[in-house]
Amino acid sequence: MKKTGICLMVFLFVMLFSSCTSQSELVEGRVITYNDGTVCADIKFVYPSSKANEFLASDIREITTKEGQTLLDAVIAEYVSIVNSKYTDNNLINPIEIEKTENRNDIALITLKEPKSTMSDAEKILIQDTLEMTVNNIPMIKGAGVYFGQIQTDLEGNPVYMKKGSVYTKEDVYNQSQRIIRLYYPDSEWKGLLTENRTVTLSKNDKLIEVAIRELLTGPKTEGLKNPFVTGVELVSAVVDSGVCFLDFSAPPVVENVTPQSIYLGLLSIVNTASDAESVDKVQIMVGGKIPEEYSKFSVEKYFEKDQTVILENP
Known part of the structure; x- marks a missing residue:
């Protein structure tokens, strides 16, 4: 009886082990x-x-x-x-x-x-x-x-995440996907930048950085944020090379007949949004392939870097 019991235990152990090893x-x-x-x-x-x-x-x-x-x-x-x-x-x-x-x-x-x-x-x-x-x-x-x-x-x-049980087809996964992007806009008193998260749909050939900047140019949807951009201005191209993002616009994107602080925050809205979307080190803002002279006074170099110091806590 003891021998039978031992054999049974060995058999069960082998079955248990093989149940997770047998292909x-x-x-x-x-x-x-x-x-x-x-x-x-x-x-x-x-x-x-x-x-x-x-x-x-x-x-x-x-x-x-x-x-x-x-x-x-x-x-x-x-x-x-x-x-x-x-x-x-x-x-x-x-x-x-x-x-x-x-x-x-x-x-x-x-x-x-x-x-x-x-x-x-x-x-x-x-x-x-x-x-x-x-x-x-x-x-x-x-x-x-x-x-x-x-x-x-x-x-x-x-955190934005996929819930268990979500059904995705291969077309959903490869050709189209929804993403949360972080946009930066000046606060109501032009003291700094606040963030606005927005859901966008990306197709297969979309570049996240282009989608983010184009969304930014449409202006804020959150109450209390300012729109520093010229109506109708368009992003012509966005190229990332060696950690630098080159953004070319159809016209100077930031409204000019305001204070230097307002213009600077408008430029940083673009820079910080681009840096978050693509994780680049520097951003160059151009119009027709050239750097606008009016923007050069806000940066010693030709490039802008993301500025964490102007980011305010969202209320």
């Missing part, structure tokens, strides 16, 4: 926690496809945590490994690197480092949305947000 028996969402604290789980991964006629690929993978590692961290590490090995070899996507991972009440907030090489907005959106979908496939996670450089927040300061 033919992977079950999406299954999680097994062992006595030593390690976790084995079958997680569905969604990532950029390596096939020319497809945008997304997916499969179920067995993930086992290491000592002291959370399942969230293990899943993120596997996703990064997929993108940085299988896909960068074919120059399909730029390498990605994790800056910080937070778990706020089962909401995963993942900040990625700004890519060292040029990454298009379409690539960023593809990475953000597929990683969010993958992390949302972890059973205990209720939502996931992926950000480049800094966490995006709504008007109340809460």
